[in-house]
Amino acid sequence: MLPETVMERYEAETIELMWQGVWERERAFSVPNPTAPDEADERRTYVLEMLPYPSGELHMGHVKNYTLGDVLAHVRRRSGYRVLRPMGYDAFGLPAENAAIREGGHPRVVAERNIAAIREQMHRMGWAIDWDREVSTHDPSYYRWTQWIFLRFFEQGLAYRREAPVNWCPVDQTVLANEQVIEGHCERCGAEVEMKRLEQWFFRITAYADRLLEEMDLLESWPEHVLTMQRNWIGRSEGSEIVFRIEELDVDIPVFTTRPDTLFGATYFVLAPEHELVPKLVEGTHHEQQVMEYARHAAARSAVERADPEKEKTGVFTGRFITNPVNDELLPIWVADYVLMEYGTGAIMAVPAHDDRDYEFARRYELPVKVVVVPADGELEEGAAYVGHSEDERLVDSAQFSAMSSAEAKTAIVEWLESRGLGRPAVGYRLRDWLLSRQRYWGCPIPILYCDGCGIVPVPDADLPVLLPEVDEYLPKGRSPLAAAEDWLRTTCPRCGGDARRETDTMDTFVDSSWYFIRYCDARNDDAAWDPAIANYWLPVNQYIGGVEHAILHLLYARFFVKVLNDMGLLAFREPFLRLFTQGMIHYLGAKMSKTKGNVVSPDEMVERYGADAVRLYILYMGPAEDDIEWQDAGIEGMSRFLGRLWRLGLEVAERGPVEAPSGAPLVRRAHEAIAKVGDDILRRFQFNTPIAAVIELVNDVYLVKDDPERAGEVRFATETAVSLIQPYAPHLAEELWERLGGGRLWKEPWPQADPALLERETFELVVQVNGRVRDKVEVPVGLSEPELLARAKELPRVRAHVDGKEIRREIVVPGKLVNFVV
RNA sequence: GCCGAAGUGGCGGAAUUGGAAGACGCGCUGGACUCAAAAUCCAGUGGGGCUCUGCCCCGUGCGGGUUCGAUCCCCGCCUUCGGCACCA
Numbered sequence: 001m002l003p004e005t006v007m008e009r010y011e012a013e014t015i016e017l018m019w020q021g022v023w024e025r026e027r028a029f030s031v032p033n034p035t036a037p038d039e040a041d042e043r044r045t046y047v048l049e050m051l052p053y054p055s056g057e058l059h060m061g062h063v064k065n066y067t068l069g070d071v072l073a074h075v076r077r078r079s080g081y082r083v084l085r086p087m088g089y090d091a092f093g094l095p096a097e098n099a100a101i102r103e104g105g106h107p108r109v110v111a112e113r114n115i116a117a118i119r120e121q122m123h124r125m126g127w128a129i130d131w132d133r134e135v136s137t138h139d140p141s142y143y144r145w146t147q148w149i150f151l152r153f154f155e156q157g158l159a160y161r162r163e164a165p166v167n168w169c170p171v172d173q174t175v176l177a178n179e180q181v182i183e184g185h186c187e188r189c190g191a192e193v194e195m196k197r198l199e200q201w202f203f204r205i206t207a208y209a210d211r212l213l214e215e216m217d218l219l220e221s222w223p224e225h226v227l228t229m230q231r232n233w234i235g236r237s238e239g240s241e242i243v244f245r246i247e248e249l250d251v252d253i254p255v256f257t258t259r260p261d262t263l264f265g266a267t268y269f270v271l272a273p274e275h276e277l278v279p280k281l282v283e284g285t286h287h288e289q290q291v292m293e294y295a296r297h298a299a300a301r302s303a304v305e306r307a308d309p310e311k312e313k314t315g316v317f318t319g320r321f322i323t324n325p326v327n328d329e330l331l332p333i334w335v336a337d338y339v340l341m342e343y344g345t346g347a348i349m350a351v352p353a354h355d356d357r358d359y360e361f362a363r364r365y366e367l368p369v370k371v372v373v374v375p376a377d378g379e380l381e382e383g384a385a386y387v388g389h390s391e392d393e394r395l396v397d398s399a400q401f402s403a404m405s406s407a408e409a410k411t412a413i414v415e416w417l418e419s420r421g422l423g424r425p426a427v428g429y430r431l432r433d434w435l436l437s438r439q440r441y442w443g444c445p446i447p448i449l450y451c452d453g454c455g456i457v458p459v460p461d462a463d464l465p466v467l468l469p470e471v472d473e474y475l476p477k478g479r480s481p482l483a484a485a486e487d488w489l490r491t492t493c494p495r496c497g498g499d500a501r502r503e504t505d506t507m508d509t510f511v512d513s514s515w516y517f518i519r520y521c522d523a524r525n526d527d528a529a530w531d532p533a534i535a536n537y538w539l540p541v542n543q544y545i546g547g548v549e550h551a552i553l554h555l556l557y558a559r560f561f562v563k564v565l566n567d568m569g570l571l572a573f574r575e576p577f578l579r580l581f582t583q584g585m586i587h588y589l590g591a592k593m594s595k596t597k598g599n600v601v602s603p604d605e606m607v608e609r610y611g612a613d614a615v616r617l618y619i620l621y622m623g624p625a626e627d628d629i630e631w632q633d634a635g636i637e638g639m640s641r642f643l644g645r646l647w648r649l650g651l652e653v654a655e656r657g658p659v660e661a662p663s664g665a666p667l668v669r670r671a672h673e674a675i676a677k678v679g680d681d682i683l684r685r686f687q688f689n690t691p692i693a694a695v696i697e698l699v700n701d702v703y704l705v706k707d708d709p710e711r712a713g714e715v716r717f718a719t720e721t722a723v724s725l726i727q728p729y730a731p732h733l734a735e736e737l738w739e740r741l742g743g744g745r746l747w748k749e750p751w752p753q754a755d756p757a758l759l760e761r762e763t764f765e766l767v768v769q770v771n772g773r774v775r776d777k778v779e780v781p782v783g784l785s786e787p788e789l790l791a792r793a794k795e796l797p798r799v800r801a802h803v804d805g806k807e808i809r810r811e812i813v814v815p816g817k818l819v820n821f822v823v
Numbered sequence: 824g825c826c827g828a829a830g831u832g833g834c835g836g837a838a839u840u841g842g843a844a845g846a847c848g849c850g851c852u853g854g855a856c857u858c859a860a861a862a863u864c865c866a867g868u869g870g871g872g873c874u875c876u877g878c879c880c881c882g883u884g885c886g887g888g889u890u891c892g893a894u895c896c897c898c899g900c901c902u903u904c905g906g907c908a909c910c911a
Contacts, residue, residue, distance in 0.1 A: 638848045690839095693846065822891045
């Protein structure tokens with residue numbers, strides 16, 4: 001053994017930079033596309049982590065995300081797979097634009113500076129990425145194809161334009177999608193959102209609502225809670241549409257309800273303030289002024305006020321009455337803010353006895369409450385609506401439907417209405433169409449022209465990309481900054497040759513990230529967005545890894561895109577991501593890391609102090625990858641210490657030279673147990689913390705006997721195994737030690753396979769219980785019969801102490817584990 | 824309010840199919856090495872008790888249940904976190 005003073009110290013930075021250079025020179029992780037792609041190739045796999053937004057600095061969430069993917073990719077590749085693992089940048093979007101406005105300069109310059117920085121940091125982490133496939137969504141060679149896809153959607157009628165009440169952020173001066181409004185506030189800047197009516201572009205995602213639900217069956221493994229969140233977001237509910245009629249005005253108003261069984265309990269009728277019939281109802285009546293004032297006021301109210309559940313519902317009577325089609329009763333028509341224009345038909349029948357909201361409203365405005373469903377025991381709670389269901393509930397006061405159960409009545413009443421043309425079964429969705437236009441500069445231009453003669457005209461494919469023009473002012477003033485680029489704006493119509501203007505809105509960045517995983521497959525293709533043969537070879541993604549914050553939007557949008565592209569025959573599969581893993585967040589000092597709170601642990605600093613390997617190891621050792629976990633400064637010290645321990649062991653063992661390991665030696669067996677554990681944990685259980693513990697244990701075991709010359713062979717084998725198993729986590733150190741131990745390129749080395757024969761034990765420790773309590777343990781040979789095991793157990797003095805003098809009523813034997821005496 | 828996930832030593836966590844609770848790391852304690860310290864190596868470390876080479880009791884948020892046996896399954900609570908929240 002070398003004296004400690006002579007032992008070479010572990011210099012993480014030197015070793016890491018050296019090996020990063022080797023990987024780059026040897027193109028270690030480049031995976032070219034096959035010349036004859038075979039879609040059925042079982043030995044290929046696509047490991048993908050979510051596209052980073054290049055904010056200028058890598059954060060610990062990225063480190064965790066990409067290290068998870070890295071470990072998986074290494075193990076898969078060494079297990080004989082062709083592994084596609086690309087990287088890119090979600091570079092369009094508000095933050096870069098805001099930074100440019102703040103600091104002066106061009107958003108492109110800001111974005112590209114940030115990309116350069118984050119790329120550098122990614123290289124420094126040593127992630128095994130195929131950099132030949134790098135893409136950035138802001139690059140014309142990428143967004144050209146984003147535009148091309150938009151045009152395909154447009155052709156299919158899946159991209160359309162309409163005026164719509166939209167969420168308007170007064171600070172960012174732009175329209176927000178519903179999803180970007182959090183409790184009435186802008187997701188990005190926190191400002192209170194206002195309502196505005198504007199011409200907007202939408203994707204018709206609602207046309208795919210059912211398929212987004214049904215085709216969840218095609219997914220191999222997604223976290224149940226993510227699927228639940230998507231189901232809730234889509235919010236499919238089955239009910240019926242029922243037509244009410246205002247005789248005096250000759251007007252029919254349909255409503256959507258999930259409770260047609262309560263139709264006889266309707267005591268009033270409500271229209272949303274924005275409902276188009278409101279003005280007609282009150283025109284020329286003495287209610288007109290009051291109602292119109294109320295409607296204007298309610299409609300203009302910001303989402304935050306309207307969504308506040310604490311707020312009392314308000315409304316106003318219109319003076320009109322509408323006929324309940326089931327019994328010809330006249331119901332007063334109200335306009336109230338608790339009815340939403342965007343859901344159902346913007347009108348409801350109100351059944352205060354059986355709906356909480358209607359009940360609350362009826363109490364406030366002293367409207368009648370009529371009970372039509374009662375539980376079997378007839379007990380109804382005072383002062384509340386009966387909304388629940390009980391097994392034997394029955395309808396009352398509902399003409400020929402009385403005495404039916406709710407379920408029976410639902411069908412019967414709708415059938416009765418349908419036969420008279422007054423109703424039909426219908427489905428409602430919470431999901432709205434995807435509002436994709438943004439009145440901002442830094443996004444993908446929408447490739448559309450407006451011609452005075454031809455109207456809306458798509459830009460011909462041959463004219464793509466529609467490049468972002470240069471402008472002087474990025475700050476939007478209520479219209480897109482693109483509108484200021486006069487030369488760019490004016491163009492000629494490709495159909496009639498007349499004057500035309502360009503669309504000045506840009507796309508939501510979720511559009512860019514809804515197809516990037518396809519582009520990676522064929523990233524350098526200048527003739528098409530992708531070659532279908534190549535896309536179908538790699539895709540769908542076998543393992544997708546990312547933050548749970550994208551559980552709804554990004555994942556839903558990407559699924560939608562793939563379904564549409566599949567329908568067009570451009571892709572052969574219907575779901576983009578077969579397996580999804582959502583990682584937990586990293587907290588520090590008791591809170592989510594954030595710049596504003598100042599509790600950020602910088603990956604750069606940690607890499608500088610401990611090296612990339614220690615950071616990679618610790619980020620996965622902290623706990624289960626799906627859990628939120630707390631960063632502990634002392635924790636990374638521990639990992640750094642372990643790497644030092646492995647390093648010293650490796651050098652010592654290398655120094656001694658090769659020695660043959662006797663098969664079946666204890667450390668050889670221990671090494672095989674570690675191999676089995678690490679492989680199983682990563683590949684089957686998707687558990688990344690316990691494999692590290694297993695390797696640490698192996699190293700600890702080696703340390704206890706490493707100086708025994710008799711055991712040099714098994715020590716060497718166990719050390720080599722530890723180095724090989726830790727390679728996915730700490731690739732630099734592992735590579736260096738592997739070379740010093742006389743090996744070649746470890747990243748090309750096959751992943752170790754456990755020898756089942758060596759996992760077999762000759763003896764095992766039999767646990768002996770009396771009445772379910774452990775009383776003793778004894779080492780016994782494997783393969784003893786049950787009576788033999790029981791006999792061995794009964795001999796034990798401590799067992800005798802608890803059994804003697806008592807009657808053994810039962811003997812339980814779990815082969816290979818334990819016996820239990822019940823006395 | 825509705826839906827979902829979780830609760831284990833001083834801390835992060837482990838226990839894979841109902842079979843030894845606390846692997847591994849951190850922290851702490853003791854020892855070795857050193858003039859000393861750091862680093863390193865070795866050992867101990869859930870709580871309580873006793874007749875202390877050992878043995879007994881308690882212990883996985885709380886209260887019940889099923890079982891020879893429960894961190895794991897069932898019922899009812901509590902707490903924390905996440906999602907949705909006038910969606911008719």
